[in-house]
Amino acid sequence: MKLEGKTAFVTGGRGGIGRAIVARFLAEGATVYAADLTPEGSLAAHDDDGSRFVQMNVADEPAVMAAMERVQAEAGKLDILVNAAGIEIEKTIEETTLDEWNRSFAVNCTGTFLTSKYALPLMRAAAKSGTSASIINFGSYDGFIADPGLAAYCATKGAVHALTRAMACDHGPEGIRVNAICPGYIDTPMLQSFFDGDGSGGGGQNIEQLQQAVRDVHPMRTYGTPQDIANLVNWLASDEARYASGQLWVLDGGLSAQVQQMRL
Amino acid sequence: MRLAGKRAFVTGGRQGIGRGIVEAFRSEGAAVTTCGRGDRPEGLEQSIIWYELDVTDPMAVQDLAIVTDGTDILVNNAGVQVEKTVADSTDADWDAVIGTNCRGVFNMCRAFIPLMPKGSSIINIGSISGNHADPSMALYNASKAFVHGLTRSIAVDHGPDIRCNAICPGWINTGMLEAGFDLAGDPDLARTDALRRHPMRRFGQPADIAAMAVWLASDEAGFASGQMFTVDGGMTAASPLNPGLF
Numbered sequence: 001m002k003l004e005g006k007t008a009f010v011t012g013g014r015g016g017i018g019r020a021i022v023a024r025f026l027a028e029g030a031t032v033y034a035a036d037l038t039p040e041g042s043l044a045a046h047d048d049d050g051s052r053f054v055q056m057n058v059a060d061e062p063a064v065m066a067a068m069e070r071v072q073a074e075a076g077k078l079d080i081l082v083n084a085a086g087i088e089i090e091k092t093i094e095e096t097t098l099d100e101w102n103r104s105f106a107v108n109c110t111g112t113f114l115t116s117k118y119a120l121p122l123m124r125a126a127a128k129s130g131t132s133a134s135i136i137n138f139g140s141y142d143g144f145i146a147d148p149g150l151a152a153y154c155a156t157k158g159a160v161h162a163l164t165r166a167m168a169c170d171h172g173p174e175g176i177r178v179n180a181i182c183p184g185y186i187d188t189p190m191l192q193s194f195f196d197g198d199g200s201g202g203g204g205q206n207i208e209q210l211q212q213a214v215r216d217v218h219p220m221r222t223y224g225t226p227q228d229i230a231n232l233v234n235w236l237a238s239d240e241a242r243y244a245s246g247q248l249w250v251l252d253g254g255l256s257a258q259v260q261q262m263r264l
Numbered sequence: 265m266r267l268a269g270k271r272a273f274v275t276g277g278r279q280g281i282g283r284g285i286v287e288a289f290r291s292e293g294a295a296v297t298t299c300g301r302g303d304r305p306e307g308l309e310q311s312i313i314w315y316e317l318d319v320t321d322p323m324a325v326q327d328l329a330i331v332t333d334g335t336d337i338l339v340n341n342a343g344v345q346v347e348k349t350v351a352d353s354t355d356a357d358w359d360a361v362i363g364t365n366c367r368g369v370f371n372m373c374r375a376f377i378p379l380m381p382k383g384s385s386i387i388n389i390g391s392i393s394g395n396h397a398d399p400s401m402a403l404y405n406a407s408k409a410f411v412h413g414l415t416r417s418i419a420v421d422h423g424p425d426i427r428c429n430a431i432c433p434g435w436i437n438t439g440m441l442e443a444g445f446d447l448a449g450d451p452d453l454a455r456t457d458a459l460r461r462h463p464m465r466r467f468g469q470p471a472d473i474a475a476m477a478v479w480l481a482s483d484e485a486g487f488a489s490g491q492m493f494t495v496d497g498g499m500t501a502a503s504p505l506n507p508g509l510f
Contacts, residue, residue, distance in 0.1 A: 164501075165501040165502070168463055168498045168501045168502075169463050169498065169501060169502050172462075172463025172464050172465070172497075172498050173463065173465055177464075177498075218423075219419050219420045219423030219424075219489055219490055220423055220424065220427075220487060220489055221423065221424050222487075224487040225487070228486065228487035228488075231484040231485065232479075232485075232488070235479050235484075240475040240479075241475065242472070243464060243466075243468050243469075243472035243495055243496075243497050244472075244476075244495050245463055245464055245497060245498035245501070246463060246496075246498035246499075246500070246501025246502070247493075247494050247495075247496075247498075247501065249493065250491050251487060251488055251491075252487075252491075253487050253489060254419045254420060254423055254427075254489040254490035254491075255490075256490075257415075257416040257419050257420060257489070257490025257491065258416065258420045258490070
């Protein structure tokens with residue numbers, strides 16, 4: 001039980017990757033707050049997973065403040081913050097409306113900013129107890145190399161990467177570590193909607209063929225699972241990672257280790 | 265015991281980061297073999313197998329690989345550094361640095377990959393110096409960039425069966441770090457300045473790197489391949505242009 005006695009707050013906690021993180025934190029003995037727009041999140045069904053649910057839009061400042069006030073009142077400190085809430089718009093910049101652009105930044109960047117901003121006083125309280133507190137943001141391998149037709153998404157993730165380094169510099173001396181996880185293709189509702197939709201990832205009649213082609217480009221020949229991501233989140237959240245800070249941790253089955261593949 | 269039932273081979277296990285990895289692997293339940301140039305070091309736990317091996321010697325590496333009869337985790341940690349610019353480096357410096365840091369890693373991977381079962385993990389010790397140059401460390405910087413490139417190649421070529429990643433340590437408290445400070449005009453000032461460039465306000469310990477090695481060696485890292493994992497207390501996240509230090 002690596003996280004016994006620790007309190008964690010996970011945004012997007014009822015989404016594909018968020019649920020796996022919440023489940024892992026609970027299994028490791030943490031008290032977990034799972035924040036999302038609805039109790040169901042991006043999945044159809046909701047089982048009571050033992051977490052404390054917080055109904056919250058990460059871009060809504062009063063709602064974020066109220067959530068942290070609740071954590072303060074109930075737990076008095078916060079050891080772990082995971083900013084996993086995120087959306088993607090499958091469009092080039094020409095196709096993207098201003099409203100879609102603003103919404104992407106509101107959730108992916110402003111949400112990370114606001115939640116971290118109001119969590120920091122609680123995390124300082126945790127760091128004072130002797131072990132470092134840990135913020136884990138969600139970047140993406142798309143923040144390094146672009147997937148076509150995901151312009152706003154790529155831009156928001158690049159912003160999260162830079163914000164991660166900035167936060168690590170500013171708050172490291174206070175005992176707060178800040179890292180970002182950069183997933184590649186992970187089997188989540190977001191990925192399925194990417195394949196099923198009529199946007200850049202839309203497979204039309206040949207969704208299975210498209211998915212197989214995408215799997216074949218990976219050196220590991222498969223997508224990742226939400227549990228693969230939760231494994232690394234768990235390590236970064238734990239005291240074992242006490243010297244890990246300011247880094248962008250790519251977890252993509254080797255995808256971005258290679259140059260574009262030539263079709264021979 | 266996250267590595268129970270696994271067989272690990274760690275090069276350069278005499279001291280420093282290598283010794284830290286050897287001890288962490290053992291405490292996680294792995295059967296550990298390590299090696300170095302010279303006799304078995306003092307204090308090494310009895311259950312850990314020690315071989316005298318020079319990784320620059322391809323025949324010796326090949327012979328040892330056959331003797332070990334299979335490995336699940338290979339850590340290429342053995343490395344040397346020479347603190348010189350290109351202009352100052354001699355042929356002997358080249359042979360020493362490239363021989364151990366590049367050829368040594370190649371020798372080990374070539375000999376061991378055919379003997380590693382599906383699900384195995386190779387962990388190379390790269391460096392933040394492979395991404396950004398440390399001054400007067402030309403051959404060392406270049407040798408670590410080679411390690412990063414070889415890591416990606418192995419991940420891509422042997423992907424379905426073997427994962428391959430590199431750990432890029434920052435400034436870790438070992439003899440190598442102290443040797444670096446001793447080169448400065450004022451070693452104490454250099455040490456203080458270096459600490460202020462670390463957001464975590466300390467240097468790393470071998471155990472910090474060993475913690476990452478254990479994770480990469482374990483099945484929890486089953487989807488991690490082809491990547492460089494930097495553990496440096498936040499140092500390379502900060503710009504080297506730090507007005508606070510002027």
